[in-house]
Amino acid sequence: MAVVRSPKDLVAGLMFIAVGTLAIVISSNYTLGTAARMGPGYFPRILGILMIVLGAIIALRSLRVAGPPLPGWKWRPVLVVLGSVITFGLVVNSLGLVVSTILLILMSSAASTEFRPKEAAISGVLLAALAVGVFVIGLKLQIGIWPGSR
Amino acid sequence: MDLLSHLALGFGVALTPVNLLYALIGVVLGTLIGVLPGIGPVATIAMLLPTTYALQPVSALIMLAGIYYGAQYGGSTTAILINMPGESSSVVTCLDGHQLALKGQAGAALTISALGSFFAGTVATILVASVAIPLSELALKFGPAEYFSLMVLGLIGAVVLAHGSLIKAIAMIILGLLLGIVGTDVNSGVARFSFGVPELTDGIGVVTVAMGLFGFAEIISNLEVSQKREIVAAKIKGFFLTKEQFRKAWPAALRGTGLGSVLGVLPGGGAMLSAFASYTLEKKIAADPSEFGKGAIQGVAGPEAANNAGAQTSFIPLLTLGIPENAVMALMVGAMTIHNIQPGPQVMTSNPALFWGLIASMWVGNLMLVVLNLPLIGMWIKLLQVPYRILYPAILLFCSIGVYSINNTNVDIMLTVFFGLIGIIFVKLDCEPAPLLLGFVLGPMMEENLRRALLLSRGDPTVFFTRPLSLVMLLMAATLVLIIVLPNVRKTRAVAFQEEA
Numbered sequence: 001m002a003v004v005r006s007p008k009d010l011v012a013g014l015m016f017i018a019v020g021t022l023a024i025v026i027s028s029n030y031t032l033g034t035a036a037r038m039g040p041g042y043f044p045r046i047l048g049i050l051m052i053v054l055g056a057i058i059a060l061r062s063l064r065v066a067g068p069p070l071p072g073w074k075w076r077p078v079l080v081v082l083g084s085v086i087t088f089g090l091v092v093n094s095l096g097l098v099v100s101t102i103l104l105i106l107m108s109s110a111a112s113t114e115f116r117p118k119e120a121a122i123s124g125v126l127l128a129a130l131a132v133g134v135f136v137i138g139l140k141l142q143i144g145i146w147p148g149s150r
Numbered sequence: 151m152d153l154l155s156h157l158a159l160g161f162g163v164a165l166t167p168v169n170l171l172y173a174l175i176g177v178v179l180g181t182l183i184g185v186l187p188g189i190g191p192v193a194t195i196a197m198l199l200p201t202t203y204a205l206q207p208v209s210a211l212i213m214l215a216g217i218y219y220g221a222q223y224g225g226s227t228t229a230i231l232i233n234m235p236g237e238s239s240s241v242v243t244c245l246d247g248h249q250l251a252l253k254g255q256a257g258a259a260l261t262i263s264a265l266g267s268f269f270a271g272t273v274a275t276i277l278v279a280s281v282a283i284p285l286s287e288l289a290l291k292f293g294p295a296e297y298f299s300l301m302v303l304g305l306i307g308a309v310v311l312a313h314g315s316l317i318k319a320i321a322m323i324i325l326g327l328l329l330g331i332v333g334t335d336v337n338s339g340v341a342r343f344s345f346g347v348p349e350l351t352d353g354i355g356v357v358t359v360a361m362g363l364f365g366f367a368e369i370i371s372n373l374e375v376s377q378k379r380e381i382v383a384a385k386i387k388g389f390f391l392t393k394e395q396f397r398k399a400w401p402a403a404l405r406g407t408g409l410g411s412v413l414g415v416l417p418g419g420g421a422m423l424s425a426f427a428s429y430t431l432e433k434k435i436a437a438d439p440s441e442f443g444k445g446a447i448q449g450v451a452g453p454e455a456a457n458n459a460g461a462q463t464s465f466i467p468l469l470t471l472g473i474p475e476n477a478v479m480a481l482m483v484g485a486m487t488i489h490n491i492q493p494g495p496q497v498m499t500s501n502p503a504l505f506w507g508l509i510a511s512m513w514v515g516n517l518m519l520v521v522l523n524l525p526l527i528g529m530w531i532k533l534l535q536v537p538y539r540i541l542y543p544a545i546l547l548f549c550s551i552g553v554y555s556i557n558n559t560n561v562d563i564m565l566t567v568f569f570g571l572i573g574i575i576f577v578k579l580d581c582e583p584a585p586l587l588l589g590f591v592l593g594p595m596m597e598e599n600l601r602r603a604l605l606l607s608r609g610d611p612t613v614f615f616t617r618p619l620s621l622v623m624l625l626m627a628a629t630l631v632l633i634i635v636l637p638n639v640r641k642t643r644a645v646a647f648q649e650e651a
Contacts (some may be wrong), residue, residue: 004626036609040335054321089563112539130171
């Protein structure tokens with residue numbers, strides 16, 4: 001029974017193998033062609049094979065060469081930060097830049113362990129004004145300012 | 151003389167009020183993000199790239215370039231004053247710069263780093279201008295086989311000189327190449343890897359990838375550790391160097407400029423590598439190496455000159471060959487593409503005002519930076535006192551607005567979030583995102599040149615080895631890989647980059 005010496009590399013290797021396999025499976029729907037007349041499936045398949053080979057080497061090496069353990073995974077920053085950006089993306093069209101900016105700032109600030117609601121609210125209002133000034137008035141981006149203004 | 155008339159044309163463009171303004175905006179933003187740890191030039195340029203759509207192409211490039219070399223100046227301020235690298239390229243400046251600051255000589259360290267950077271910037275500008283024409287002429291002789299081999303060399307070089315595991319970096323390149331071919335195939339019209347999402351048939355934007363992998367992922371990993379930042383901002387007493395310091399510093403700055411200029415041109419080179427190499431060199435040749443780490447002025451002068459020279463000469467492969475050699479240059483490709491400029495040797499002839507204007511603006515920008523950094527130092531120190539808990543939501547906001555404004559759809563925002571998530575996984579697995587971005591930008595070009603080369607040779611793959619220039623480039627790539635797997639080099643490489651962690 002082999003012992004994993006470098007768990008990071010094992011996971012990375014497996015990830016590359018999976019991506020390579022996926023690339024080959026999907027591109028099997030595209031015409032392969034010949035070397036002289038490559039179809040759309042030729043280059044992706046080469047890359048897929050390379051990806052699997054490299055992934056396999058990385059995964060196998062992880063059994064031999066020692067490496068650091070897998071680091072922990074903290075969900076709070078990941079979910080809060082990405083969640084606040086998703087929310088911004090969903091509402092910016094309908095609610096306008098001001099409301100979505102304040103929402104984004106309030107939500108994303110909560111990812112920090114030093115979250116202070118009042119400070120975040122002030123910062124949100126100031127940044128909303130700045131964003132409107134710079135992006136809508138200054139750079140003339142096509143973004144609505146208030147709810148329903150677009 | 152030709153060079154002079156070209157530079158005159160360039161300065162004519164760079165000195166127009168509007169371009170002066172954008173150069174100023176660029177270097178101020180560059181200094182700002184350079185001073186602030188936790189946001190780098192890649193994320194900033196990605197953030198601002200979409201907003202440059204409305205600008206003249208030359209103004210856009212002038213501003214974005216200013217961010218990159220401006221960050222080199224700003225990064226040193228943070229390194230010297232609070233012993234924390236504002237930018238990865240100023241990691242080594244911490245070692246001696248902060249020691250000088252603790253001895254009450256912060257002013258001297260800041261002065262030499264600004265003046266050294268300015269000197270290096272001037273030399274590098276002249277260098278970029280003088281090698282541009284011959285290199286472009288060489289590149290115009292390249293056929294598809296040569297281009298393909300050049301890209302192989304560029305990509306391999308980029309990972310050999312970068313840090314981290316070589317084989318993982320190569321795997322990341324391949325992953326980048328795969329992501330690069332998402333979208334409609336130009337030859338057959340087939341939408342590849344679009345997963346039925348109509349927006350993906352146009353391909354993935356470089357901004358979304360860069361912002362997710364560099365911007366979002368970095369914020370999230372910063373939040374996982376405690377954000378207590380110690381401001382031990384040392385008092386600045388005077389900006390003058392002693393005679394003794396000056397005598398030691400100027401040759402170091404000269405050597406740093408030379409080293410940085412050369413390393414900047416190499417694939418994978420640029421600011422960071424140059425700074426590391428210069429520090430190692432200075433320590434090796436110093437009369438008294440034990441001074442290093444205790445406030446040796448050469449340890450500031452050399453690397454600071456080197457990182458600025460390297461930042462600027464890294465534009466050479468991009469401007470003359472159309473090949474980006476680091477993540478920032480990959481974004482510059484994106485910036486040129488949104489303005490319908492195909493990077494490559496033809497830019498100089500088809501768009502001389504843009505080409506020489508950009509080069510001249512680098513010198514103008516450097517001059518502005520000296521002015522910005524020395525007298526206004528107090529302002530930048532104030533900025534450092536803004537806590538990260540206020541800073542990162544603002545960064546997120548500007549990222550989100552930037553991504554949204556590419557196409558005014560939230561599909562791009564969702565994609566960026568997706569890349570942010572992947573970016574975090576990469577961080578956890580020690581997979582460097584920079585090679586992925588290079589592969590991503592070069593993917594379509596590489597496939598196109600591979601296709602054409604093999605079409606011309608009627609499917610004979612030996613074409614890459616029978617054409618001399620192509621063979622030379624492939625041999626160089628192979629040599630690079632060989633060098634790196636030899637144990638000796640691997641050891642020094644590990645030492646050179648260990649401070650990175």
